[in-house]
Amino acid sequence: GQNIDQPTEMTATEGAIVQINCTYQTSGFNGLFWYQQHAGEAPTFLSYNVLDGLEEKGRFSSFLSRSKGYSYLLLKELQMKDSASYLCAVRDLTSGTYKYIFGTGTRLKVLA
Amino acid sequence: DSGVTQTPKHLITATGQRVTLRCSPRSGDLSVYWYQQSLDQGLQFLIQYYNGEERAKGNILERFSAQQFPDLHSELNLSSLELGDSALYFCASSVGYTGELFFGEGSRLTVL
Numbered sequence: 405g406q407n408i409d410q411p412t413e414m415t416a417t418e419g420a421i422v423q424i425n426c427t428y429q430t431s432g433f434n435g436l437f438w439y440q441q442h443a444g445e446a447p448t449f450l451s452y453n454v455l456d457g458l459e460e461k462g463r464f465s466s467f468l469s470r471s472k473g474y475s476y477l478l479l480k481e482l483q484m485k486d487s488a489s490y491l492c493a494v495r496d497l498t499s500g501t502y503k504y505i506f507g508t509g510t511r512l513k514v515l516a
Numbered sequence: 517d518s519g520v521t522q523t524p525k526h527l528i529t530a531t532g533q534r535v536t537l538r539c540s541p542r543s544g545d546l547s548v549y550w551y552q553q554s555l556d557q558g559l560q561f562l563i564q565y566y567n568g569e570e571r572a573k574g575n576i577l578e579r580f581s582a583q584q585f586p587d588l589h590s591e592l593n594l595s596s597l598e599l600g601d602s603a604l605y606f607c608a609s610s611v612g613y614t615g616e617l618f619f620g621e622g623s624r625l626t627v628l
Contacts, residue, residue, distance in 0.1 A: 446619035501572045508558035
């Protein structure tokens with residue numbers, strides 16, 4: 405089967421750095437995505453990892469270790485507008501079919 | 517604006533009724549995905565279409581059905597509605613099987 409685990413909630417202070425972890429179990433791993441979702445809005449794409457290592461994109465970075473089934477999203481210089489849910493999603497390839505499986509998300513609160 | 521259009525944005529109906537949600541993917545995208553997001557829950561994958569054909573099925577109830585038309589727009593039909601079907605229904609599209617997903621703003625269904 406497939407399983408994705410993320411912390412339910414995190415709190416951090418404006419200007420700080422926060423790391424959101426994601427662990428996954430899937431038989432047909434084919435890539436990992438991070439999405440940001442503000443309450444009641446559509447998820448928006450943040451980052452994509454398919455090989456091990458760190459991908460940096462401005463204030464956001466994402467890391468992947470395929471052997472450990474582990475990823476994290478690093479947010480630097482936190483701003484109030486970063487208060488949102490962060491969704492970890494795995495692309496799974498099984499029996500020739502791709503599926504995008506989402507975790508339940510981590511709700512991040514940024515405090516002034 | 518992701519380029520994915522969903523209608524209606526809000527829908528209130530009664531138990532036992534049937535509704536149809538509509539999605540127009542981004543121009544050029546051949547894949548359409550449907551997800552259900554209940555309150556404080558993650559995105560649950562329902563079904564995927566690629567160029568008019570069903571490609572993958574998730575936890576979609578038998579009361580639910582979908583199709584993708586020759587112009588690539590898609591419809592999700594929900595019948596014999598129950599209170600538990602109240603949720604945000606998102607449509608997403610991608611160019612092929614494996615690109616990042618672009619989400620519409622969702623259709624919020626309330627079943628009373």
